[in-house]
Amino acid sequence: MSPALRLGTRGSRLALAQSRSVAEALTAASGLEVDLVEITTFGDTSDEPLATIGGTGVFVSALREALLAGEVDFAVHSLKDLPTGAAEGLTLAAVPPRADPRDVLCARDHLTLGELPPGSKIGTGSPRRAAQLRALGLDLEVVPVRGNVDTRLSKVADGILDGVVLAHAGLSRLGLLDAVTEVLDPIQVLPAPGQGALAVECRSTDTELIDKIAVLDDPMTRLAVTAERVVLARLEAGCSAPVGAYAVTAEGEDTQDEELSGTPEASRATSETAGSAVFMELYIRGAVVSDDGAVTIRKSVTGPVGEAEQLGRALAQEMLDDGAGTVVGAEMPAPKKENVS
Template identity: 65%
Template sequence: MSAPALRLGTRRSTLALTQSRHVADALTAATGRAVELVEVTTQGDVSRAPLAQIGGTGVFVSALREALLEERVDLAVHSLKDLPTGPADGLALAAVPPREDPRDVLCARDGLTLGELPAGARVGTGSPRRAAQLRGLGLGLEVVDVRGNVDTRLRLVHDGEVDAVVLARAGLARLGRLDEVTEVLDPLQVLPAPGQGALAVECRADDRTTHDLLAVLDDPATRAAVTAERTLLAALEAGCSAPVGAHAVVAEGDEGPELYLRAVVASVDGSASARLSAYGRLDDPAGLGSRLAADLLAEGVADLMGERVP
């Protein structure tokens, strides 16, 4: 008798379903185990208020985690950048699959790039991190808060309500919508969110069977990179809605592979920012993230984030 299908908890948005189907198909191909999707509505899906107003960190994952702990699903797929940095009691991050391109992109009217948008152009984003960095470029753009799925945001451009929106390239790639992109933003201008472009696959910590099955999906290089980024975020005591960008890549060092981590902390109004980078051992990504966070705190970034960090 064949094993029952694994129940995969997912948000109901088109992007979340696409990402979850990708994970389900990869797991079935690698293990032969059937997977069925179970749709779960999260607070972030039903509220149109700004993320900071409805709680920021965790608004897209709490309901999925509850479904896991209540054994209504066996695993859950999240966008890693939405995942709180603190440990979740009773749950395990069983797999971090290979990452998509983590950069942000501009989707603008008339095929315009960021530098071609006129002063006063309205650029939509729901991310304080993107808003802060866009304002800091000094281009005279009006950054406006927008919420909604990818189609909703792109429609704002098509309908002329905004001149452009900034989105994650990874989401558009997974949806087959890269033709909407008018510019891929250089991380030197706009650094992506910690974990952007990566997925997180969680299961119950005591479910060793599912945990062992999911291990086949884990990509060590991606896990190391996002561990460095998320450790930095945690050390800054900043949530996923804070104006913090971070991106780690595996680079070839003098003694073999190592991690190169860049980070930015900006004031919400874009008037000030701190950008630093550091190299570290590939086998100690958390140490690298902690060290760079300490360097940023020494630069006074706690004030930029609008709160004191002990």
Template identity: 60%
Template sequence: MSAVTGARTLRVGTRASRLATTQSQHVADLITRELGEPTALVEVTTEGDTNRAPLAQIGGTGVFVGALREALLRGDVDVAVHSLKDLPTAPADGIALAAVPPREDPRDAVVARDGLTLGELPAGSRVGTGSPRRAAQLAALGLGLEVVAIRGNVDTRLRKVADGEVDAVVLARAGLARIGRVDEVTETLDPLQMLPAPGQGALAIECRADDEHLRALLASLQDRRARATVDAERAVLAALEAGCSAPVGALAEVAEGDDGDELWIRAVALAADGSVEIRRSASGDPSDAAGVGHRLAGEMLADGAAELMDNQ
């Protein structure tokens, strides 16, 4: 296929970590293979890469996104690739979410010493995570584990297990798969035990909103089912963020029903210590994915999720 944007090489902005560059190279290869466009990766340093304080103290997951978006708006890059769970739910001026390609397995995974599962770890074992959502759900399981706050890229976190600093870590299975370390997983967690972050396992491809030609090109990379699931999950998060600062997990799937595709979604909001949880599910039409998620969040707020904010 000949390049349809002319001779220019599309500059794909990425964070410099191994996982980020692997994900961005995957998208760059997809652009070249499916659209016939030459690409080149451009590394961009974000605050989340340089500031080692807990994410909640420096602005949450959005700290990984801002610098890439600024590079887009300056014209330093043409495309930005993010882990979709890192995107703030509020729209960004001048930025378009052009496509969500096919999604990896969204579940969380355990990498523990001696090949153990969570249930096999002795009480008092140290489990590392940087996620309040994971920490709350680990506490809710009632296994007597000590949750230890950690930061760092995937390789750094896995090394903490190998060095004995912690007995296990909980990570996104998708990230381990993308960097070729999924064989180290000792347990993939059932969503009944731990619901993933909204958008986990999916990638976001962004470009400038006023670049209509590129937006149209990138739109052809969209996976319809993946976009519906993440739109529903992010709608839950957006609605709960407005009235609840509690850790939130959500997972949607599109399944074939008697009358066509159906969207199913489960979500949970928890007290930080896991002592209280509001867990609900809903279904609806994938074409109204955001609406399904928003209505589910409304039910959760009405059922007490809003009160969890006062207990954080």
């Protein structure tokens, strides 16, 4: 009998819940036994704001080091925590189906954002959430907060804060949705790139394991988060930057008579009606908001789902053209030189 696979995970209650869900799904699909190996990351031990200690990537490095050292066989991350750059020697083997990516408010007395009185203290550890909350103009005091989900919720229960903004997906995985008093519309507060999705990572050389883990991959989720992360990378912004991006897929219809071309076969399926075709379309929105909420840049693009990377780059470029680089502190790209023949 083969030894159980070792799955590296952070030790927080949420991380363990996420990793158990992946382990159970892999066992159900393949029969492989999986043991969880808890690894403490710097982000778990520091109380400093994420932007100060290096962004959400601080939750990833220790797991990756354990992978490369052979201490674990694969690891599970919250995908929004992954740096956008490639990790040498590692492969993103699967992106399972995404949970609800929206942000939620957990407030005292079951209040919504609009019902909270002026001056109410709202806690968040995310510069993105803080900036978008300030942009709403509700005269709320947005304050930094760290700690796990239970710690943050306790600050509301103890009257230290009037509310906290958290991820719907995390509360759902912990069975704490009863604490939610409002699900925030992405039109108001756009989620972080990759929010609600998980990333299953393993060594690039473990081809047999990569093939087995692939059963967990959801192609449409992978394409959506790919587009979102391209926006983040193109803006040269870190995981903790005030950047929101959210992509969704939907069916579209093309009624042109000529044969469709230029789109991967996986993204289109011909209907039974002559002269028309049904295909999958990707709609992606992006938002960059200054820390004080005074400057907001929002854009959106739509196109074939098979062109996720191109759509992400196009959206980021539109935002850069509107000044997003200044807001996130990125350098504007140098203009391309024209070839003169």
